[in-house]
Amino acid sequence: MGEKTLSTHISLTDYENAVAPTDRFATSDVTPILLGLFGEVGSVMSTSKKFHREKSAFTGYRQDVEEELGDTLWYVAALCRRLEISLSDVFAEVVESEGFSICVTANGDPGGPLAKVLNISELAPLDAILMRMGKQSASLLDLKSGSLEAKPLLLEFIRTYIEALQASKVSFVAVLDRNIEKVRGRFLSPSPxxxxxxxxxxxxxxxxxxxxxxxxxxxxxxxxxxxxxxxxxxxxxxxxxxxxxxxxxxxxxxxxxxxxxxxxxxxxxxxxxxxxxxxxxxxxxxxxxxxxxxxxxxxxxxxxxxxxxxxxxxxxxxxxxxxxxxxxxxxxxxxxxxxxxxxxxxxxxxxxxxxxxxxxxxxxxxxxxxxxxxxxxxxxxx
Structure with missing residues (x-):
């Protein structure tokens, strides 16, 4: 069977809408979401550790990183849902801050011929980024639903998440595409x-x-x-x-x-x-x-x-x-x-x-x- 064809682009709003029906946790309970986020960040770090240990023998590295970063974003989206803020808006606020270089490029979607490509200007090594992400996910464990401190911590985490994407050299479209397919295929009854x-x-x-x-x-x-x-x-x-x-x-x-x-x-x-x-x-x-x-x-x-x-x-x-x-x-x-x-x-x-x-x-x-x-x-x- 051939490799699945990935989308040319996916908006974060479309992603959020696609995965929302797969969220089976109580909307009033933020604890399992924070625990899940902490666990998924640990899985990303574990994947990196395996790569260090096994080098070229770890043939599934890229696929595993895409999966774990997708699962991490699922919990970020679930947290945003409980804090009643938009995932897309939070990402937009992060990329409008300092430290990003912007390049206008041609887009593969005929409905939107131009796109902005944003990169972190000064990127730390992946291991350092993942260590920082681990500490930030631990800080998020102290949050309560509706906490005034939630958004600054979330913005900081998402910035580090973007750095991890760039340092891992994986496609963000692939991360989103595969996560949508995975969670909808797992939790939603398919149409005949x-x-x-x-x-x-x-x-x-x-x-x-x-x-x-x-x-x-x-x-x-x-x-x-x-x-x-x-x-x-x-x-x-x-x-x-x-x-x-x-x-x-x-x-x-x-x-x-x-x-x-x-x-x-x-x-x-x-x-x-x-x-x-x-x-x-x-x-x-x-x-x-x-x-x-x-x-x-x-x-x-x-x-x-x-x-x-x-x-x-x-x-x-x-x-x-x-x-x-x-x-x-x-x-x-x-x-x-x-x-x-x-x-x-x-x-x-x-x-x-x-x-x-x-x-x-x-x-x-x-x-x-x-x-x-x-x-x-x-x-x-x-």
């Missing part, structure tokens, strides 16, 4: 019209079924067997571990991916619905390596879920797990799916898995139109 359908344009025999029922039975040998449309598919599975944990039913997770993400190279291979009419899609998205990614991801999430009682009584999963998944599937079509959709696939998949494990079998009912996965007992009602 905005979600990808990886089967669009392919013949029916090459598509994942829009609706399906898969029967999973366990025999006396402890192995699980799959049957679709009255035909056995795949190989019988055991847990393949000394301490039985139910992994013999892990195909449920592939069915969840198919129903909710519209993606599962493993399921395609099981029912022989690979998209062979387009050789590049068949080889890159439906064949060996993609299947390994699908299976590897299933095993990785399972190891994580096992220590959490397989997500029982949980309505969500950790952001760190979702980010790890996002990294895991880079280069494959499913990377287009927002994190919120991944979370839904995991929660629904493990709900069915727990019932399957408890009853030693059952029927998986998938509906790609509704993006749902359900469990039905063998010979019983839903």
């Amino acid at each position: 019209q905005e979600l990808p359908d990886f089967d669009a344009g392919f013949p029916e025999e090459e598509q994942l079924p829009r609706k399906f029922e898969i029967e999973i039975t366990q025999r006396a040998d402890g192995r699980s067997y799959l049957r679709w449309n009255r035909v056995f598919i795949g190989d019988p599975l055991s847990d393949n571990i000394g301490d039985p944990d139910g992994y013999r039913f892990h195909d449920v997770f592939h069915f969840a991916n198919a129903a909710i993400l519209h993606w599962s190279p493993t399921f395609r291979a099981l029912i022989k619905h690979k998209r062979k009419s387009k050789k590049d899609i068949d080889e890159a998205q439906d064949s060996g390596r993609a299947i390994v990614v699908d299976e590897g991801l299933s095993a990785y999430i399972f190891s994580y879920a096992k220590s959490l009682n397989f997500f029982e009584d949980q309505r969500g999963v950790s952001f760190d797990l979702l980010k790890a998944i996002q990294n895991f599937v880079q280069g494959y079509e499913v990377e287009q799916c927002p994190l919120h959709l991944w979370e839904s696939a995991i929660i629904q998949g493990y709900d069915v898995f727990r019932q399957m494990r408890e009853n030693e079998g059952g029927i998986v009912i998938g509906d790609r139109h509704a993006r749902t996965l359900r469990y039905k007992p063998l010979g019983g009602e839903i």
